[in-house]
Amino acid sequence: MRSWRWMGLSAVLLVAGVGIGYQWHAADSPEPPMPAAAGIGDPYFPPAGNSGYDVTGYEIQLRYDPPTGRLDGRTTVNALPTENRAEFALDLRLPATQVTVNNQLARFHQDRGKLLFSPTRPVPTGRPMVVQVTYGGVPSEVRDDLGHDPPWTRTVDGAVIAGEPEGAAWWFPANDHPSDKATVAVTVTVPAGLQAISNGKLLAGPEPAEPGWQRWRWRASAPMATYLAFVAIGHYDIVTRDTPYGPYIAAFQDGLDPLTATVARAAVEQTPQIVGVLSGIFGPYPFDTIGGVVPDACAQQSALETQTRPVYGPQMFRAGADVSVVVHELAHQWFGDTVSVHRWSDIWLNEGFASYAVWLYRERTGGPSAKQIADQTYLCNFANTDFWRVPPGDPGPDELFNSAVYSRGAMALEALRTRVGDDAFFTGLRTWVTERQGHNGTVADFLALLERISGKKVDDVAQTWLFAPVRPSTPPG
Numbered sequence: 001m002r003s004w005r006w007m008g009l010s011a012v013l014l015v016a017g018v019g020i021g022y023q024w025h026a027a028d029s030p031e032p033p034m035p036a037a038a039g040i041g042d043p044y045f046p047p048a049g050n051s052g053y054d055v056t057g058y059e060i061q062l063r064y065d066p067p068t069g070r071l072d073g074r075t076t077v078n079a080l081p082t083e084n085r086a087e088f089a090l091d092l093r094l095p096a097t098q099v100t101v102n103n104q105l106a107r108f109h110q111d112r113g114k115l116l117f118s119p120t121r122p123v124p125t126g127r128p129m130v131v132q133v134t135y136g137g138v139p140s141e142v143r144d145d146l147g148h149d150p151p152w153t154r155t156v157d158g159a160v161i162a163g164e165p166e167g168a169a170w171w172f173p174a175n176d177h178p179s180d181k182a183t184v185a186v187t188v189t190v191p192a193g194l195q196a197i198s199n200g201k202l203l204a205g206p207e208p209a210e211p212g213w214q215r216w217r218w219r220a221s222a223p224m225a226t227y228l229a230f231v232a233i234g235h236y237d238i239v240t241r242d243t244p245y246g247p248y249i250a251a252f253q254d255g256l257d258p259l260t261a262t263v264a265r266a267a268v269e270q271t272p273q274i275v276g277v278l279s280g281i282f283g284p285y286p287f288d289t290i291g292g293v294v295p296d297a298c299a300q301q302s303a304l305e306t307q308t309r310p311v312y313g314p315q316m317f318r319a320g321a322d323v324s325v326v327v328h329e330l331a332h333q334w335f336g337d338t339v340s341v342h343r344w345s346d347i348w349l350n351e352g353f354a355s356y357a358v359w360l361y362r363e364r365t366g367g368p369s370a371k372q373i374a375d376q377t378y379l380c381n382f383a384n385t386d387f388w389r390v391p392p393g394d395p396g397p398d399e400l401f402n403s404a405v406y407s408r409g410a411m412a413l414e415a416l417r418t419r420v421g422d423d424a425f426f427t428g429l430r431t432w433v434t435e436r437q438g439h440n441g442t443v444a445d446f447l448a449l450l451e452r453i454s455g456k457k458v459d460d461v462a463q464t465w466l467f468a469p470v471r472p473s474t475p476p477g
Helices: 258-268 271-282 324-331 348-364 370-380 403-420 422-436 443-454 459-467
Strands: 053-065 070-081 088-091 096-101 107-111 114-118 129-137 152-154 159-161 182-191 195-198 201-208 213-224 231-234 236-241 248-253 290-294 339-341 439-441
Touching: 088 129, 096 107, 096 114, 182 195, 182 231, 195 201, 195 213, 195 236, 195 248, 231 248, 248 258, 248 271, 258 290, 258 324, 271 290, 271 324, 271 348, 271 422, 290 324, 324 348, 339 348, 339 422, 348 370, 348 403, 348 443, 370 403, 403 422, 403 443, 403 459, 422 439, 422 443, 443 459
Parallel strands: 053 182, 248 290, 339 439
Antiparallel strands: 053 070, 070 129, 088 114, 096 129, 107 114, 152 159, 159 231, 182 213, 195 231, 201 213, 236 248
C-alpha cells in the first residue's frame, strides 16, 4: 500500500560524536560541555536525529536550477539547547560551506550524513541558538551510506522531495526525527515560469528575484516533523479557493497523461468534503490550510502525508477515481501530523489509524461498516501467511511499512472499539488529538487514554492484535 516510503535510514550508519575543540574555562559553565551525541535515541534507527537541543523553527532559502539539478541553500535553524554541549549536530547530506552560530563563524565537519559544528563559545542551556548553514549540491545524486536512491526526485522540468522516515537532510539541515517538531518557512527561487509549492500558506509568489528568476514563499505555522516538509518544483496548474478549513491550494503538474490528470483532479478536488467528514469523526481540522500536489514523477509510486498538502504519486490514480488514498493521507493530518510518533516503533499510531479512517469514511458515506470491512479483511488473511508475523504495535525497522501495520493495525482499532464501546472509542480519538495537538505520543499513551476514558482494561486486546505475531483466533468485531 505504501511503496513510496523512502527507506534510506539504517541502524548501521551510527555516527560517533567527535568533539571539535575549543578552550573551555570553568567560568563559562559549571560543568565541561559535552561533544555531540550520535542520534536522538530511537532504537529502530540509532543515528536518526540529534539530541542536546530543541528546534523551534526552520527558515529555508533555496535556489534550484532544473537543467543541472543543482540546489543551493541557506537555512536558519532556531533552537534552544537542552544540554551543555561543546558540539552539536544536524542531519545534512549536501556539502556545507559555512556554519554560523549566533552570527559567529563555527568550526564544522561532515561525517556520514551528520553536520557537526562547534560554537565559538558555549551556548547556555535554554538560551536561543541561531544556526545558519550555507550548503549546495545535486541532491538527486546523493546516496546514503548503503547506496539507496535519494528521496529527491528530478522531474522533466523540476523536482519533488518527499520521503519517510528520512528526507529533510537532502534539502535542508534538520533534526530529522519526528520527536523534534518545529515550524517551517520555505522560500524557493526558480527560473521564471516555474512554480514552487510547499507546506502551509502561500505568503508571496511568484515575485521577482534576480533577472530570469522568480521567488515563492511559503510558511507552515504549526509545528511539524521534518519528514513532513516538502517542496515541488515545475510547471504546475495551481487551483485555489476558500473553504471552511482555510485556503485550499492544490497543484497538478503539466505532463501528467490526460486520463491520470482527470482522475487525480476528481479525487483531490474532494479534499474539502473529505476533511468535513473526518472532522465530524476526529474533531476540528488541525491546520489552517488544505490541499494536495500531484507531480509528474513516475518514480513516485504512492503518497505521503506532507503536512497541510499531501503529495500523491500519479500511479495512485491510474486504477480509477477511488478517493481512498486521499482519505488516508488527509486522516494523517490528525494522526501522524498534528500528533506525531515519539519513536518509529509507534508507527501504528500513523498507519493503522489512517487505514481505519478509510473504513470509517466508507461507513459514514453509505458503504459497508468498519466492522464488516475488518471482519472481511481478517477472513481474507489466512493463518499460515506472513501477514500475521508482523506485530503492528512493534513491527521492527525492516517492517515499518508492512501491510500488516496498515490493515492489521486497522483491525486492532476495530477490536479496541468493540471492547470499549463507540462512545468511549470516539471520545478517545478526539481526546488524543485535543490533548496532544502539535506534540507526540506513544502506543502505550493511546492505550492508557482509552482505559482512562472507558474504565475498561484493553491490555489483552492490545496483546492479541498489536503485539502477538500470530493470527487472533476470532475476527476483531
